[in-house]
Amino acid sequence: MRLLVLGSGAREHALVARLAAERDVGEIVAAPGNPGIARLARTLAIDLSDPDAVRALAEREQIDFTIAGPEVPLAAGVADRFHDDGRLLLGPTKAATRLESSKAFAKAFMARHGVPTARFRVCESLDVALDTVRRGEFGLPVVLKADGLAAGKGVVIAADRAAAERAITDAMRERKFGAAGDRIVIEECLSGPEVSFFALCDGVRAVPIGTAQDHKRIFDDDLGPNTGGMGAFAPSPLVGAALDARVMREIVDPVMAGMAEEGCPFRGFLFVGLMLTAGGPKVIEFNVRLGDPETQVVLPLIEEPLLPLLVAAALGSLTASAVRLGTDRLAGVVVASRGYPEASESGQTIAGIDHAEAMQGVAVYHAGTALRDGRLVTAGGRVLTVVGRGATFGEAITRAYAGVGQVSFEGMHYRRDIGRQALRSES
Numbered sequence: 001m002r003l004l005v006l007g008s009g010a011r012e013h014a015l016v017a018r019l020a021a022e023r024d025v026g027e028i029v030a031a032p033g034n035p036g037i038a039r040l041a042r043t044l045a046i047d048l049s050d051p052d053a054v055r056a057l058a059e060r061e062q063i064d065f066t067i068a069g070p071e072v073p074l075a076a077g078v079a080d081r082f083h084d085d086g087r088l089l090l091g092p093t094k095a096a097t098r099l100e101s102s103k104a105f106a107k108a109f110m111a112r113h114g115v116p117t118a119r120f121r122v123c124e125s126l127d128v129a130l131d132t133v134r135r136g137e138f139g140l141p142v143v144l145k146a147d148g149l150a151a152g153k154g155v156v157i158a159a160d161r162a163a164a165e166r167a168i169t170d171a172m173r174e175r176k177f178g179a180a181g182d183r184i185v186i187e188e189c190l191s192g193p194e195v196s197f198f199a200l201c202d203g204v205r206a207v208p209i210g211t212a213q214d215h216k217r218i219f220d221d222d223l224g225p226n227t228g229g230m231g232a233f234a235p236s237p238l239v240g241a242a243l244d245a246r247v248m249r250e251i252v253d254p255v256m257a258g259m260a261e262e263g264c265p266f267r268g269f270l271f272v273g274l275m276l277t278a279g280g281p282k283v284i285e286f287n288v289r290l291g292d293p294e295t296q297v298v299l300p301l302i303e304e305p306l307l308p309l310l311v312a313a314a315l316g317s318l319t320a321s322a323v324r325l326g327t328d329r330l331a332g333v334v335v336a337s338r339g340y341p342e343a344s345e346s347g348q349t350i351a352g353i354d355h356a357e358a359m360q361g362v363a364v365y366h367a368g369t370a371l372r373d374g375r376l377v378t379a380g381g382r383v384l385t386v387v388g389r390g391a392t393f394g395e396a397i398t399r400a401y402a403g404v405g406q407v408s409f410e411g412m413h414y415r416r417d418i419g420r421q422a423l424r425s426e427s
Contacts, residue, residue: 001307003028004058005041006048006078007069010334010365010385011292013037015069017365018299022307029061035376036366048073051081058087065311066090068268071149071289075101079267090314092288095264099255099286103145103185106286113258115251117283118143118187118275126172132186133164140164143187145285146171148180153341155226155285157189190275190282193421195236196294197272199252200309202318203265206252207309208244209323210298211236213421214291218341220417227341228382231418233331233393234297237425238276247274247281255286267313296365296385297330331396331419332387333404337368338411340381346370348378348409356403361389361396364403378409393422 001024005016013036019025020040031054033043044061047053049072058066066082068074068091077094098105104122109115119138123129133142144167146154154177158164171181195213199206212234218224239247251272259266271287271294290298299306303324312318337344346368353376356364365387368380384407388399397419404414 001064002026002062004061004063004066005030005069006046006054006066006073008032008034008037009070009292010367010382011290011295012069013365013367014296014299015067015290016040017363018306022305024305024307029063031057034366035369035371036364049076051076051078054078055081055085055087058082064088065314067310069289071097071100071287074268074288075149088311088314090310091268092266093264096259096266097288099259099266099270100288101149102147103285104147104183107185109258109262110283113254115254115258115283116280118190120185120187122147123184123186126168129168129172129184129186130165133161133168138186138188141189143189144168144171145185145187146177146181147183147185148177150177150180153177153226153228154180190277190284192275192277193238194284195238195274195276195281196232196291197239197247197252197274198290198294198298199248199270199272200313200318200323201256201266201268201270202313202316203267204256204260204316205318206248206256206270207318207320207323208248208252210234210301210325211239211244212291212294212298213238214294215415215418218415220415225341227336229291229293230334230336230415231332231385232291232293232297233329233396233419233422234294234301235325235329237393237422243276243281247272251281251283267316292367293332293334293385296332296363296387300330300363300387300389301326301328328389328391329393329396329422330387330389331393331400331422332385333400333414333418334382335384335386335404335407335412335414336382337378337380338413340413344381345411346377346379347372348411350376350378350383350407350409352406352408353384356386356406359399359403359406361399362403363387363389364407383409383412393419393426397423
C-alpha cells in the first residue's frame with residue numbers, strides 16, 4: 001500500500017518510522033516532511049492549507065491511503081476534498097474538526113451532550129471579556145483561550161485580574177494570535193493532574209490506543225509560558241482499567257454519538273486533554289489528531305500492526321474493542337531553540353544525533369530541522385524529540401537524557417524534569 005503522510009514535525013516522523021517497519025506498507029511519501037523523515041520516506045513540498053494541492057499530489061503519486069498529521073489541512077477541509085473524490089484519508093471532516101479548531105464550538109458541544117468540562121463563557125468582544133473577568137465570574141486563577149487554532153500557544157492561565165486583562169487585550173485588541181483570538185473562551189480553572197487520552201475513531205466506534213502526560217510550560221517545575229509541549233511520558237500511571245473505561249463511557253462515547261447526531265461523524269484520532277479532578281475526569285480540550293510530543297511516546301507502545309487499524313478507522317469498519325499495548329515505559333524530551341516559544345533562532349548547526357540514535361533504547365525524532373549546504377541546522381522552535389525506552393520510567397528517563405546529552409547546537413534548551421511525576425509512581 002502506497003502511503004502519504006501529511007506534516008513535517010516529530011509527530012509525523014514517529015508515525016512514518018512506525019509505518020515504515022510494517023509488512024503491508026510500500027512506499028511512503030511525506031509532505032512536506034523533514035530531514036529525519038527523508039531517511040525513511042520520499043519528501044515533497046506542499047502547502048498543507050490547500051486541499052486541492054494535497055489531492056493533486058495524492059493523485060499524481062497514486063497514493064492508496066493518506067494520513068493527516070497536523071490540524072491545519074484538516075481545518076482547511078482536506079478530508080472533505082478526499083471524500084468527494086473517493087480517496088481514502090484518515091482524519092475528520094472540516095465540520096468535525098471544529099472540536100479543535102473552535103474552542104467555542106467544543107465547549108458548546110460538550111454542554112449540549114453532557115460531556116464533563118469546566119464552566120465557561122464565550123466572549124465575542126473585548127468589553128464583554130474584560131467585564132467577565134472584572135466581575136470575577138470564574139474566580140482566580142482563570143483560564144483564557146483563543147477560540148481558533150494558535151499552534152498550542154493560545155491558552156493563558158492568569159493568576160490575577162491584571163494578568164487576565166493583559167491576556168484578553170493581547171488576544172482581542174493586539175491580535176497576538178491573529179483571527180484565532182477574535183473570540184475567547186473564559187473558563188474556571190480546574191484542579192488536578194492532567195492526562196492525555198487517545199482514541200482511534202471510525203465515525204461510530206472508538207477504541208482507546210494509549211495515554212500519556214506532557215509538560216506544557218517552557219521551564220522546569222512548570223514555570224514560564226505555555227508551549228506546544230516540552231516533553232511527555234507514557235503510559236500515564238494515573239490511568240488504570242477502571243478510569244480508562246470511565247473516560248470512554250462518559251467522554252469519548254458521548255462525543256462519538258453527539259458528532260454523529262449532529263451530522264458530522266468523527267473519523268480519525270481523537271486526543272482528549274483531561275483534568276483528573278476530585279469530581280472525576282473533565283475535558284480541558286480536544287485535538288482531532290495525535291498530539292506532539294505525546295505521539296512519540298504513545299505509538300511505540302502499540303504492539304500490533306498499526307496500518308490495518310488506521311485503514312479500518314478510515315473505512316468506518318473498526319471491530320476491535322481494545323488495542324494490544326506493551327508494558328515498556330517511554331519518556332520524550334523536547335530540545336528547543338533559544339527564544340522559544342516566542343521568536344526562536346534558526347540556522348544553528350546540529351551535532352550528535354547519530355551518536356544518540358546509536359544508544360540502546362534511544363530514538364530521535366526531527367521537528368524543526370533543515371538541511372543547508374549539507375549541514376543539518378535548526379529551523380524552528382521545537383527542534384527534536386529524544387525518546388528513551390525502558391522497563392521502568394527511571395530507565396526510560398535516564399536513556400532519554402543520555403541521548404539529549406549527545407546532541408548539541410548553539411542556544412539549545414530543554415527541560416530537565418521530564419517524567420518526574422512518573423518516577424513518583426515507582427517509588
